[in-house]
Amino acid sequence: MTEPLVTFRNVEKRFDDFVAVRDMTLDIHEGEFLAIMGSSGCGKTTTLRMLAGLDTPSAGEIRIEGRLMNDVKPHERDTPLVWQSLALFPFLTARENVEFGLKMRGVAADERKKRALDWLDRMQIVEFADRNVATLSGGQKQRVALARSLVMEPQMLLLDEPLSALDANLVIRMQGVLTRLQKELGITFVYVTHSQSEAFAMADRVVIMSQGDIAQVGSPKDIYRTPANRFVAEFVGRNNIFTGKTGGSDNGKTKVSTLQGAFLAQTPDNPPGPEKQVSFTVSADLMTLTLTEPDADNKAKATLISEEFIGSVVTVFLEGQAGQEYKVQMQERALAELDLSPGADVWLSWEAENANMLETGS
Amino acid sequence: MTGRWLNIALAVYVGLIFTFVFAPIIFSLIFSFNSQRFPTIPLGEFSTEWYVKIFNDPDVWTAVRNSLIVSSSTAVLATVLGFCTAYTDFRYNFRFKGPYLALILLPPTIPLIIMALAMLAWLSRIGMSGQLWSIILAHSVMTAPFAMAIIRLRLHQMDPDLEAAAWNLGGNEWQAMRHVIVPFCAPAIVSALCLTAAVSFDEFAVAWFVSGLNKTVPIVILEIVQGNIDPTVNAIGTFVFLTSMSLVILAQLLFISRQIKSHS
Structure with missing residues (x-):
């Protein structure tokens, strides 16, 4: 350069x-x-x-x-x-x-x-x-x-x-x-x-x-x-942030135990090691919302709270079983096909490679 | 209903104020064209006799010349001083800025007679009294605060980024001053020139104390009145009034029209 x-x-x-x-x-x-x-x-x-x-x-x-x-x-x-x-x-x-x-x-x-x-x-x-x-x-x-x-x-x-x-x-x-x-x-x-x-x-x-x-x-x-830290993740918005303790790593993925359950996240370039407090983010548009239990790396049950209509895309707000708020961004048409109303129970899922671990201590 | 009566009452009140302010001047104006020696009603004939008389009086001419020199020099000096102080206030922050501004705005609050005596004592002590420029110095001190106040007001309307934009585009501090600050303040500068000239042109007490033998128009007026009852004083009075009124109105027009423009 x-x-x-x-x-x-x-x-x-x-x-x-x-x-x-x-x-x-x-x-x-x-x-x-x-x-x-x-x-x-x-x-x-x-x-x-x-x-x-x-x-x-x-x-x-x-x-x-x-x-x-x-x-x-x-x-x-x-x-x-x-x-x-x-x-x-x-x-x-x-x-x-x-x-x-x-x-x-x-x-x-x-x-x-x-x-x-x-x-x-x-x-x-x-x-x-x-x-x-x-x-x-x-x-x-x-x-x-x-x-x-x-x-x-x-x-x-x-x-x-x-x-x-x-x-x-x-x-x-x-x-x-x-x-x-x-x-x-x-x-x-x-x-x-x-x-x-x-x-x-x-x-x-x-x-x-x-x-x-x-x-x-x-x-x-x-x-x-891939926001580097919590500040960026929150500033950019539309990110789901999870916090938990690291478990074992395997094949580029690290297990993180959170209040919502244990999930797999992408292991960062400098791995935090086991038993460390970490956070990871998943962009709202990389979460998938389904009515039945999906076959995916990471999944969680949630209840639909509200939706925010922006145009062709909607943001759906949900509550997890441990009370955490989830945000999912999806096509308005796709959401309409699911025909949901507030209070409906759904499944959320996302790929491990889309779970981006933040710098430790942030 | 009460609103209507209130409006009428306020209109009458405003009318009364204007009557009080302007009636004496209008009477003076009327009697300056009256042929009779004493200001009585009924009036005599229309006459320009008193104007002819002052026109032919060399003392009056000298006084007018002196007054013009004093007021124009004062205007320039006071406006330059006022501009510099206003700019200092606009541009810089420093310790004791409050007291600095208070000191600058102090002269107009000093009773004129005290100011006049102090000026005389001071100027004669340093050997500068009794000259035409003694009056100019004294008047500049007295009127600079007015110039500063007007220009400061204008500077406060300026986007502070304007000056920095001039630097950013390659202008040094002097170029920015010349091509941005001064043009922006131009209407206020002209207003300040007019206003300080008008104040200086009218000022009597200080001029009388420090002038020595150099009489300005207000001093000549006093001498005429002291001698006897002479209707020429109405004629001079009208002339002085019109001169300073024109200056003040000009100053107002320039300043107000620009303010309206900049807010529209």
């Missing part, structure tokens, strides 16, 4: 007593779409601001292309940011906003104008070039903000929850625009969001942060199917 574009080495950021980012070590590669996800206050925006030079690390090193960036001023970097508030200049037109960075770099007026119009055209809003930005719609402003950053031809674009102010339909459209742009330009996108659907839909890799720490880094699928 080539040298990473950005490296964080043991980076820490404190604001007085508050630790916003703790001992962060992370590589960001050239041309990747990286999403940093977490709830508010987890340190994701601080991480982005440190990349842009708006916050200075309290400890550790940040390097871009090998160059130590800790004390480089924001205006001396090539790290344009698309702001959550968009931060468009309200006293300028759309075109003047896009020209701003070129003007700061001393690009001649007609060259500036040409490049700004090119980008506005590319974002399909060239007809609004001479309108004051205050008169544009949310989606149009969004495009102006993107054009304003991309006209600088950066090798890395930073985005701080850029879609959070848009309505749901527009979010989907802009996601398409962003992924296409990133592929076409081949530049690195670092995208901060609290929205799992945005991160999973667009990113090549996702960093999940919790209280200043990185909880997991991986592809969306890795994070969805």
Whole structure:
């Protein structure tokens, strides 16, 4: 693998007593779409601001292309940011906003104008070039903000929850625009969001942060199917979490005795050994619901409590015999065929390889 | 029903307030065009005699010139000071920021006569009294808080990300100031210029104490009134009133229209 574009080495950021980012070590590669996800206050925006030079690390090193960036001023970097508030200049037109960075770099007026119009055209809003930005719609402003950053031809674009102010339909459209742009330009996108659907839909890799720490880094699928710890499993949601004691291991499977019964789970890369307290997760959509007792590695009896209709897919909530809540995600049509009503007794089953063991102690 | 009566009562009340505020000025305006020497009713004929008289009085001209120099210089100085302080408050957090702001906003609360005496004592001690620029200095101190308050209000409406966005796009601190902060504050800066000019143009007590022989318009007015009853004072009064009113109204219009715009 080539040298990473950005490296964080043991980076820490404190604001007085508050630790916003703790001992962060992370590589960001050239041309990747990286999403940093977490709830508010987890340190994701601080991480982005440190990349842009708006916050200075309290400890550790940040390097871009090998160059130590800790004390480089924001205006001396090539790290344009698309702001959550968009931060468009309200006293300028759309075109003047896009020209701003070129003007700061001393690009001649007609060259500036040409490049700004090119980008506005590319974002399909060239007809609004001479309108004051205050008169544009949310989606149009969004495009102006993107054009304003991309006209600088950066090798890395930073985005701080850029879609959070848009309505749901527009979010989907802009996601398409962003992924296409990133592929076409081949530049690195670092995208901060609290929205799992945005991160999973667009990113090549996702960093999940919790209280200043990185909880997991991986592809969306890795994070969805094999959460590393309880925090990620709960954050991603739609996971059934089991806790119990390990028994014997055999053939890549480990027996775990829980209150709901003994189940087989995938043995992780560093096996916990016997008689250890462990947790494992099963994604809601990898559980099967049947009326009769199935022939499967793992099965449990449960009672149907309620269903949550999302569209073609429903989430079914059930209660196990030890009082545990189960979540099963399935096609609405398949559920309708079973013709169940609340209180019905059913069987749940899942494959051992879909039971993902979490790091011990989490 | 009670609501209706209440509305009428409130309207009358507002009307009375305006009458109280503006009646003396309107009377002054009317009598400035009255041919009679004493302000009595019935009025005499319409006449511009008093305007002609002040127009031909070199003392009045000198005073107007002085006042214009003082008020325009004060406006610039006070607005620059006010802008810098407001920006400090906007941009930085530091210890004793509360006391710092309180101190800055203090001058308008000091009784004018005390301020005037203190200014005279201080400026003459350091050998700076009795000059035209003594008045400019004193007025700048007095009016800078107004400029600061207006500009600070505007800065508070600004998305703090705007300045950082300018840095992020390659602008250094000065470029960000010039291309983002100042344009954003422009309406407030113009308002501050108008308002501080108006306050300085009208101010009597401090100007009278520190001016020495350099008379401004309010001082000339006092001298006219002290000498005898002279209707030219109505003419000057009208002129002063119109000048400062125009400045204040201009300031208001600029500020209010921009506020409405930024909230729509």
